[in-house]
Amino acid sequence: MDVNNVIEAGLDAPHPVVAKVDLLGMDRAAMEAYFTQIGEKPFRASQVMKWIHQFGVSEFDEMTNLSKALRDKLKQLAWVRTPKIVAEQYSEDGTIKWLLEVDNHNSIETVFIPEKNRGTLCISSQVGCALECTFCSTGQQGFNRNLENWEIIAQMWVANKALGCKPKEERRISNVVFMGMGEPLLNVTHTFPVARILMDDYAYGLSKRRVTISTAGVVPAIDKIKDEVDVSLAISLHAPNNALRDVLVPINQKYPLEVLMPSLYRYVEGGHSKKHVTIEYVMLDGVNDRIEHAHELAILLGDLPCKVNMIPFNPFPNSDYKRSSNNAIHRFKDILEAAGLQVTVRKTRGEDIDAACGQLAGKVADRTKRTLHRVHFEPRPLT
Numbered sequence: 001m002d003v004n005n006v007i008e009a010g011l012d013a014p015h016p017v018v019a020k021v022d023l024l025g026m027d028r029a030a031m032e033a034y035f036t037q038i039g040e041k042p043f044r045a046s047q048v049m050k051w052i053h054q055f056g057v058s059e060f061d062e063m064t065n066l067s068k069a070l071r072d073k074l075k076q077l078a079w080v081r082t083p084k085i086v087a088e089q090y091s092e093d094g095t096i097k098w099l100l101e102v103d104n105h106n107s108i109e110t111v112f113i114p115e116k117n118r119g120t121l122c123i124s125s126q127v128g129c130a131l132e133c134t135f136c137s138t139g140q141q142g143f144n145r146n147l148e149n150w151e152i153i154a155q156m157w158v159a160n161k162a163l164g165c166k167p168k169e170e171r172r173i174s175n176v177v178f179m180g181m182g183e184p185l186l187n188v189t190h191t192f193p194v195a196r197i198l199m200d201d202y203a204y205g206l207s208k209r210r211v212t213i214s215t216a217g218v219v220p221a222i223d224k225i226k227d228e229v230d231v232s233l234a235i236s237l238h239a240p241n242n243a244l245r246d247v248l249v250p251i252n253q254k255y256p257l258e259v260l261m262p263s264l265y266r267y268v269e270g271g272h273s274k275k276h277v278t279i280e281y282v283m284l285d286g287v288n289d290r291i292e293h294a295h296e297l298a299i300l301l302g303d304l305p306c307k308v309n310m311i312p313f314n315p316f317p318n319s320d321y322k323r324s325s326n327n328a329i330h331r332f333k334d335i336l337e338a339a340g341l342q343v344t345v346r347k348t349r350g351e352d353i354d355a356a357c358g359q360l361a362g363k364v365a366d367r368t369k370r371t372l373h374r375v376h377f378e379p380r381p382l383t
């Protein structure tokens with residue numbers, strides 16, 4: 001069992017101190033192991049998961065198909081830990097942003113983006129981010145800590161509750177993307193189990209096409225996806241060569257394009273026939289949006305099964321960049337399409353409430369931890 005799921009309770013109470021176990025963040029295997037460990041049948045896991053995730057129940061007394069004795073036992077040993085909603089903001093375009101308090105000092109942001117035929121929830125995986133991508137507001141605010149399982153899946157649980165729907169009956173959240181605060185592949189211990197809960201039929205039952213992990217390119221973790229969670233993959237590429245990517249996405253200095261690109265081919269290999277990678281490319285005026293960049297990108301992507309998602313840059317206070325002009329965006333798109341690539345331009349949503357890509361900031365208490373957790377890059381000559 002993940003020790004991070006064990007919280008100390010009753011610290012003010014007389015001895016013995018009881019360690020309660022959180023059930024919200026357990027995937028099915030962990031929950032089955034837990035029920036076995038407390039002397040119960042493993043199938044209780046699926047019953048409890050249904051209550052928690054499909055019916056939004058956090059009190060054991062409401063889980064009416066469990067015996068009274070089991071409910072009492074669970075009340076002693078476990079809990080379904082859920083965060084407080086500190087703020088809820090509505091955009092004119094229907095986007096909703098929640099600020100969730102995860103401990104006394106930190107809060108994180110979660111965004112719901114409704115569209116005609118789907119609803120996407122953008123979830124955070126860390127408090128802040130250590131990667132320091134120069135165009136991202138989360139990166140500029142520093143890193144505090146990894147989120148735990150319960151804190152990540154709670155974003156889905158809370159959003160369903162706030163939207164007033166039981167996922168079993170009405171699925172307003174049809175897609176989940178790990179594109180909020182943080183780098184999900186630097187926190188796989190917690191993000192992988194959460195992805196499994198999202199896809200579990202006893203929980204949210206989303207198909208693997210509808211759960212997307214977005215990464216700046218943590219290659220060893222990309223290689224684990226296929227075996228451990230098999231979700232959809234989006235890569236924050238943002239530059240067609242190492243010299244530029246080293247500046248925009250500094251983790252490129254550790255995993256440069258000649259290391260990253262083969263990992264994307266490994267990811268799509270052997271999967272079902274329609275498996276592809278989404279390539280995210282933020283459009284920064286005069287920086288990475290020139291004609292030559294588009295040609296270079298088309299060559300770099302070669303015959304990788306992929307879709308390119310161009311993201312007009314979303315500004316934030318003190319950012320050094322500007323959004324590319326519409327002309328530059330269309331010119332870039334035309335070149336990629338002429339090269340045979342499938343390209344979409346991401347619609348900017350929730351800008352009026354700072355909920356657009358790269359604008360999520362939450363509240364990160366101790367930013368100094370950035371230096372403690374910074375990814376150390378080996379110096380490497382630029383290509």
Ligand code: SAH
Pocket residue numbers: 135136137178179180181182183184214215216234235236280282311312313314315316357358359
């Ligand atoms: N760390 C992960 C997920 C978080 S960022 C990653 O790098 O993929 C989610 C997406 O928003 C990424 O593609 C990221 O590059 C993009 N993004 C970040 N800041 C942005 C900004 N200011 N404007 C537009 N897109 C941005």
